[in-house]
Amino acid sequence: MMDPRTSAQDVMRCDLCETAVVQMHCDTCLVKLCTACVGKHMISDESKDHKVVKFQARKFTPLYPVCTSHEKERCEMYCKQCDIPVCLSCLASKQHLGHELSKILQVVGEKNDMITKERNELNDTIFPTYQDIASDVKNRMSQLEKEYGYLSTAITKHGEDWHREIDKLVKKLKAEVVEMKNTQLQTLQKHLDEINKTMSIIKYEINSMETAIDTNDLSKLSSVMSNVHTYRNLPHKIIPSLPKFIPGKIQEEEISTLFGALSSSSLTSDKHGYSMKTTQKSPEAGFSPAVKQLLDKPETVTNIDTGYILSIYNVACLNDEEIWTSGNDNTMKLLSINQGSLLKSITTRSKNRPSNIAVTKSGDLVFTDHNDRTVNIVKNEKIEKVIRLQNWRPKGVCSTSSGDLLVIMDSDDDKQTKVVCYSGSSEKQTIQFDNKGKPLYSPSSYDLRYITENKNLDICASDEGAKAVVVVNQAGKLRFSYTGHTPVPKNQPFCPLGITTDSQSHILTADYKNDFIHIIDKDGKFLCYIDCGLSEPRGLCIDTNDNLFVAQVWKKEVRKIKYLT
Structure with a gap:
């Protein structure tokens, strides 16, 4: 920046004659x-x-x-x-x-230092952060355009199979996509406009501060009204949630039902979504996972000793290096997969053993307490009761792709079982009966129940009492029940417990009595068994690389298995 006292672009005039150049x-x-x-x-x-x-x-x-x-x-x-x-x-x-006096020079220096410090923070940290936020919003808008394009393509392709009789439905659904997209883009554009407006104000304040500093005029320095404290409170991060297209099969039923529907879209505002000086952003996950093939012979990668004295029941992946476990006591353990070492342990407040554990989308541990009638989340090693039930007791729990919780529960009188979807502590949906009013799940408080969400948004639950895996779509409509496959190597009745899904939408369930894992596709077709010397398999989970983790009850260990190419 040129010195305004000597710059030829800022000629100063004599204070007396006001015409001649200052010398x-x-x-x-x-x-x-x-x-x-x-x-x-x-x-x-x-x-x-x-x-x-x-x-x-x-x-x-x-x-x-x-x-x-x-x-x-x-x-x-x-x-x-x-x-x-x-x-x-x-x-x-x-x-x-008797008053405290200071030299003007000292006051000017102090105000100069304060304004300079705030000017530097605005210039070096806050303004660049807002630039990053604006870039992030633009990237999300660009990604949104691309992903909505994928969505329109999927609808069009599915519509081609139905020919002319469903053209109106195709147009209707595509119009909904455009409306959802426009609504979200408008919201993001408004958010971007607000950010750009704030950036302009910040830039104006920076210029005002620099002008005041250059003048060394106390009155001008004193008139500077800084809003740095306001800009430190960064805007909420707007995260669009895309709808998904859920195709149906062509049968003798209503076309609009079978063709498929768009799930609702949403925009969430995350107060802690941005932070100062963000230098790296997580890459967006792809919508089309790579096709993987089942191995002819699954491979055991490692066995992890959990250190439980009696038995282990549940396992949940925190990431590709750490797993949460729970067993027949009141302690949940975070273990290193590679070293097998104990990293952290959490004890339930009620001193009851957890019925089931899972990891939320944000990386928090969630667990159900059957006897205490609660669903709890562990944040920063502190247990928060999210849900307390009346006349019902929770069993299996999982976190959905949208961040909700699915809980499968039994009534106190052992006569009813249902699945409830929660957003926070609020009920969003209850799944209990089929379209004929018959119960989807067998009632019994003694049976073990596990639940998970598939990549196609189907809700999959293991029903030990019914000896079945019950799968419903996102709307709660029964898609199929899987009751096992023959021949069975040990010829024991199908006993489904732990359940999980992978990137290929395969459904995996632990067959406790037969000591192996069933793999079926998203439509209930049997694919194969994982039979590699397992013993009493119960809890299951999958990491981001499609490695399977199996909790073996009496061995008190977790086995890591590679079963996909």
Whole structure:
């Protein structure tokens, strides 16, 4: 930046004649002069010792303000108690006797330092952060356009199979996509406009601060009203949630039902979505996972000793390096997969053993307490009761792709079983009966129940009492029940317990009595068994690389298995 005192683009004029270019400066009176006006200025007030120097050699001194009480006198002191500049006559009048005084130069320096610090924070940290936020919103808008394009393509492709009789339905659904997209883009555009507006205001304040600093004028420095504290509170992060197209099969039923429907879209506002000086952003997950094939012979990668004294029941992946486990006591353990070491342990407040555990989309541990009738989340190693049931007891739990919780539960009288979807502590949906009013799940408080959500948004539950895996779609309509496959190596009745799904929408369930894992596709077709010397398999989970983790009850260990290419 060029110095405004010497820049040819900022020519200063003589304070006396106001026409000639400044060449001299009176350090006593702080007056800019041309050479022709020096003599005139020297005799204007002979009581002062005028120190006239070349303008470039002038002293860098503050512009002492004129006293409001004593005309023609400049204030060289500042009364902190009265919060005003004062001159020597003010001090002589004893109006400020006993007050804390500071030199104007010191006050100017302090205000300069404060404004400079805030200017630097705005310039170096806050404004660049807002630039990153604006870029993030633009990227999300671009990604949104692309993903809605994928969605329209999927609808079009599915519509081609139905030919002319469903053209109207195709157009209707595509119109809904456009409406949802426009609604979300409008919201994001409004959010971006607000961010850009704030950025403009910040830039204006930075310029105002720099102008005030350059003048060294106390009145101008004092008039600077900084809003840095306001800008430190970053805007909420707007995260669009896309609808998904759910195709149906062509049968002798209503076309609009079978063709499929769009799930609802949403925009969430995350107060903690942005942080200062964000340098790396997580890549967006793809919508089309790579096709993987089942291995002819699954491979055991490692066995993890959990350290439980009696038995282990449940396992949940936190990430590709750590797993949560729970067993026949009141402690949940976080274990290192590679080292097998204990990283953390959480004890239930009720001292009851957890019925089931899961990991939420945000990485928090969630567990059900059957005896305490609660669903709990562990945040920063502190247990929060999210849901407390009346007349029902929770069993299996899982976190959905949208961040909701699915809980499968039994009534106190052992006569009913249902699945409830919760957003926070609020019920969103209850799934209990089929379209003929018959129960979807067998009632019994003694049976074990596990639940998970498939990639196609189907809700899959293991029903030990019915000896079946019950799968319903997102709307709660029964898709199929899987009751096992023959021949069975150990010829024991199908006993489904732990259940999980992978990137291929395969459904995997632990067959406790036969000591292996069933793999079926998303439509209930049997694919194969995982039979690799397992013993009493119960809890299951899958990591992001499609590795399977199996909790073996009495061995008190978790086995990591590779079963996909």
